[in-house]
Amino acid sequence: SQKIEQNSEALNIQEGKTAxxxxxxxNYSPAYLQWYRQDPGRxxxxxxxxxxxxxxxxxxxxxxxxxxxxxxxxxxxTASQPADSATYLCAPSRGGADxxxxxxxxxxxxxx
Amino acid sequence: NAGVTxxxxxxxxxxxxxxxxxxxxxxNHNSMYWYRQDPGMxxxxxYYSASEGTTDKGEVPNGYNVSRLxxxxxxxxxxxxxxxxxxxxxxASSEYPTEYNExxxxxxxxxxxx
Numbered sequence: 001s002q003k004i005e006q007n008s009e010a011l012n013i014q015e016g017k018t019a020x021x022x023x024x025x026x027n028y029s030p031a032y033l034q035w036y037r038q039d040p041g042r043x044x045x046x047x048x049x050x051x052x053x054x055x056x057x058x059x060x061x062x063x064x065x066x067x068x069x070x071x072x073x074x075x076x077x078t079a080s081q082p083a084d085s086a087t088y089l090c091a092p093s094r095g096g097a098d099x100x101x102x103x104x105x106x107x108x109x110x111x112x
Numbered sequence: 113n114a115g116v117t118x119x120x121x122x123x124x125x126x127x128x129x130x131x132x133x134x135x136x137x138x139x140n141h142n143s144m145y146w147y148r149q150d151p152g153m154x155x156x157x158x159y160y161s162a163s164e165g166t167t168d169k170g171e172v173p174n175g176y177n178v179s180r181l182x183x184x185x186x187x188x189x190x191x192x193x194x195x196x197x198x199x200x201x202x203x204a205s206s207e208y209p210t211e212y213n214e215x216x217x218x219x220x221x222x223x224x225x226x
Contacts, residue, residue: 041220044215
């Protein structure tokens with residue numbers, strides 16, 4: 001069955017550094033991979049999507065890569081700020097209306 | 113636009129009681145979803161509705177029923193609540209059939225079953 005793995009432990013990064021989060025998947029061939037941010041007590045919020053034929057996607061301080069050979073996506077936040085502290089979820093997808101399967105998320109803490 | 117709204121925000125039930133979680137979206141989206149989120153388990157899909165008039169089971173449908181009342185509203189019903197249904201429930205919507213099914217989530221309902 002499909003399996004999605006994200007760093008299970010919290011990731012502590014010093015303010016100003018680049019934070020890199022990992023999403024690995026097995027038994028699956030997604031056409032897209034989505035990243036969401038979730039703050040405590042709130043629902044997830046969509047951040048970025050990358051397609052299988054794209055190697056890299058950028059949006060402001062965010063960068064996502066997608067390696068279909070390694071079955072891995074990396075999510076980078078450059079010049080990190082304490083306000084970036086949150087849980088980040090990845091969701092590989094084939095498209096379609098049948099909902100998303102999410103990883104368990106990585107809790108990112110940016111320390112001043 | 114309010115986006116996706118959910119009621120209630122919090123609820124405490126006793127085992128065996130029933131309740132309905134309400135969800136509404138004002139983005140004219142076709143597809144709607146119910147997820148539950150538990151510590152260590154992540155988000156799991158309970159039911160979804162690809163379009164008005166259709167509903168389908170997700171990963172964890174047992175103990176739940178849904179109704180797509182109209183294009184805006186999608187409710188989740190617990191007929192006989194069990195402690196295992198203690199969770200945070202999120203409703204989401206998407207514009208599917210767009211290309212990649214980006215989802216918009218509500219603020220969640222925190223349910224405790226004693």
